Amino acid sequence: MAELRAYAALLGGQWRSMMAYRASFVVEMITNIGGTALDVLAVLVIFRATPTIAGFTLPEAVLMVSLSSCAFNLADFVVGNIDRLTSYVRTGMLDTVLIRPLGALGQLVFMDLPLRKALRLALAVVVLVVALGLNDIDWTPARVTLAFVVPVAGAVFFAAIFVLSASLAFWWVDSGQLGNAFTYGGRDFTSYPVPVYAGWFRAVFAYGLGFAFVSYQPALALLGRADPLGLPGWTGYVSPLVALAVAGIAALVWRSGIRHYRSTGS
């Protein structure tokens, strides 16, 4: 209970500091909606130039981008700010976090929970609902469950990627933008059907890192389409398992990172 109160205090402090710069907060909130609108807009503009991408039509592509966008925004809302870990490690601020009697990950999340990103998530959900309506889906109980589970599983997946790439900072303080290649890069990758990519790059991102299971395979399962790359239909339903596996790895890496951490020693 005391722990919850401590987290609430962190959140409250953050709320007050935000309200101190109200104009900036409002601008930021509105722009954040723009961020999600942009993901969708990019797909719309791309489809202005071509009727199909790798054999997929606009409604199918919008379904994939909205699944990816829901998952990413939910993860980004909860743990996205963990990528500041590099600066916390560099400035030694992580010491302050570690001496408090609360979990380090929880504190970092609540110290900077980006409330301004809340509307962004709402918009992503709206787009998903529209996308589900645009496609002619043969609804079965399994598919209905899938439609609810996939964004959450994807969010767990992205959250794990966020934590993994932030953990790099424990070993490599100046890793800087490197993590973005997998977090934001992962979002971009999952916004388009996997057959768009080719060669070893596709193998690494889609199956090696598991990004195919965030939006592409589940979207195929929802649409009842066969995978042009030949994976069987049930792969659309394994995304929660993939997400849990990656989350497990992330938890292990985070723990060993925290143990590995030596203060900057100033």
Added chain:
Amino acid sequence: MDRLDARVPQISPRRPFRDTAATFGALAWSGFRRYLTYRQATIAGSFTNTVFGFLRCYVLLAVAAGAVGGRPGGYDAAQLTTFVWVGQGLLSVVALWGWTELADRIRSGDVTADLLRPVHPVISYLAPDLGRALHALLFRFVPPLVAGFVFFDPYVPGRPFTVPLFAVSVLLAVIGSMGVRFLVNATAYWLHDARGPIVLWTLAAGLLAGLYFPLRFLPDWLAVTLWVATPFPGFLQTPLDVLVERDSTPVQAGLVGLQACWAVVLLALCALVQRRAERRLVAQGG
């Protein structure tokens, strides 16, 4: 001499621009050296640019494969490849993102120290930024370009003056981008916290500069409006269009001319905003 002479002795009276040039050069050199020290961040950044190069290149190639006639927006597949990979390299040269130095200095009050220096504040930020751009050109521009050449089949410009024109265009893009970044950061003089405007700029810059998709994919009237009414296409789209020879020679030159106009307008705006801000400035806790 019955009155005290408070003038600063002139360094070389016969060559009046020498001191200005020396100061500018020293500032630019300091910007270059500063980024030279961030070696690991340079490697990490290049890696990320390269990964995004793969992502964007595959998407645009899929668009070219699906488009009727195979020329979306008037580019062929090779031109799109060059567009993506050179764009990934230029991204860090033009530095669309992540510059909050002025806003941070305004918020902390350090900016008052800048005002005491005998260099105009706009110059004192522009010069190191050119140094930074030179560093990025040497160390950040090349890796994605090499990756593009190794893994894909990019377009190589054929007209003899394309590359010099591209160089001019890149210089103008850096100056223009610095101008807008200065203006966005300077909102902190009034708002104290410039985070909102900076996020807005980040979003608008990526979209309207042609990073997410070539602006030629948009309807013509919209693309033309963007080019004339906003400086954004000048940051990436113009240099890239010049390099991949998307248009005829006069249009190439005209686009660079438009960039030059915007650079002048932006620098003038910076000077104006700076003058207004100095009147407005309240040193916080100073």
